[in-house]
Amino acid sequence: MVRSIDPNLINEHLGLLLKRDAYRVIQFLQWNRGEAITSKRILFYLQERRNRGLFLSTIKSDKNSILRGIRKSIIGQETYRGFIDELRQELNEALPIRLNATRVSEADLVTMDEMKRICRLSPPRWKALAEFFWTTGARVGDLSSIKLRDCRPLIEPSGEEILVEIKIVGKGNRTRFIAIPTELYQEIRHAFGGMVYLFETEWHNQMTTSKIGKIISKIGIKYLGRRIYPHLFRHTWITAQVKAGWDIGAIAEFAGNSPEIIARVYLHSSLDRKVISDYYKQLKVA
Template sequence: MFLERFFNYLQYEKRYSQHTLTAYKNDLLQFENFLTEFESDFLTVNHQQIRTWMITLLDDGIEARSVNRKISTLRAFYKFLVKEEILAINPVLKVQAPKVAKKLPAFVEEAKLITLLDSASVFESGFVGVRDKLILELLFGTGIRLSELLGLTISAIDLNSQTIKVLGKRNKERIVPINHSLVNQIKDYLRERLVVITDTNMTSFIVTEKGEQAYAKLIYRIVHRYLSLVTTQDKKSPHLLRHSYATSLLNHGADINAIKELLGHASLAATQVYTHNSIERIKTIYKQAHPKA
């Protein structure tokens, strides 16, 4: 079946994450259901039907950004079918995705995060409090993604060189520095971790109270709980701390190419979006400080 071959290609050759694979599967299932209205299928569809699907999604209130992602799924899918000679013509080639207004990445103000993380009363004593604080410190102090945090192993932590080895998108490794304060917090956490670990073969760095590997929903709950104390942002997610990390580095004069490497971006274009936040901050300072602003 060509669908199974496509997903094997994404998983084993392109090395896409499970999250991305699930998104692709959902997009294709939704598109397949839509095609039944035309008594069509993946192999008989034409570009007019794809355009109609796109317009229907927009009319249903789906954001242009989300529609673009679905069209990207179709592009990858039909490019694969043509490559495998299952189809002769790619029906997506004549489809132009809707334009998306540039959205600046949201972030939490540096001062608010520092106040939160330095508070002696916010985090409880014992394993849970130490772990929760470390999760926030790692996300804000290194800019790693949620999946990268969950993928950290004990062996990836090098306290002597003050670095962590991160496995990023498409299994690309990178080394990220950590500061002296974070080193001490990791030492505290490792001591507390010994108390809850029952499986001596557990290699995952971040674990639950039962000593099992941490999972995405747990990290989301932890981040949302503490960020609610300092921000009214709608999405209080781990990625918000990644944005905050990048924005703070730029505001303190870090070179954008260095930030690109630290974040594990494949291209500089992905990093440059953070410069807009930095420019907006400069404009605000100018308006507040200059007599003729």
């Protein structure tokens, strides 16, 4: 069986990958410097990144993206039959990555006081990022992919521009529309000055999900004294809308989830356990 793969073969098929996978594969190929790709080379790369203190979730994403890149490049090639399965097994045995199951409780959510503290102390770009997550509950991938051409003002009958509608192409290439206050949109434009994307780096490149995650993590550590992450704002937003009494179907449509997922993943964080016991006690009332 073949024990290695030519990096040029992977490079030729990068266009078949999602942007986030292609980005991670390119990082690996640059590090690899043209050597034949084996399980040992991938292992060295992942171990080096682990030694740099990166999150285990990041290392796991790197590994999976590299494996997806290899799989895409050898589709239909009989020579590589069984190669990807053996490669995955070797990596899992040599560098097992087990992430603790996490369950978000209401105590983990970003409070209004914490959000006000972030707005008061953060530099403009950090503040605008946090405010967008807080206001929309968007996924980090949604935020990073928004183009200026997908944003348009919603004109009220009075002629006022109160909201800006944004087209989101989310998971599974499903399209939905969200809206943010015009004031927030203008704040983002002033802070980021994007030329193609709404959120761009100082060098006018598309912001990666990894960079956004690092910024949010720094915000939490520096201003809140705890670690936070982009998806925590999503939990916070959905929980707040449920508590406000909005229809779960409408929340699901805005958030880009099914009502079933909203109920299974997010509602637990606002359900007081006392409600369950009280509900049961009603059966005992004569």
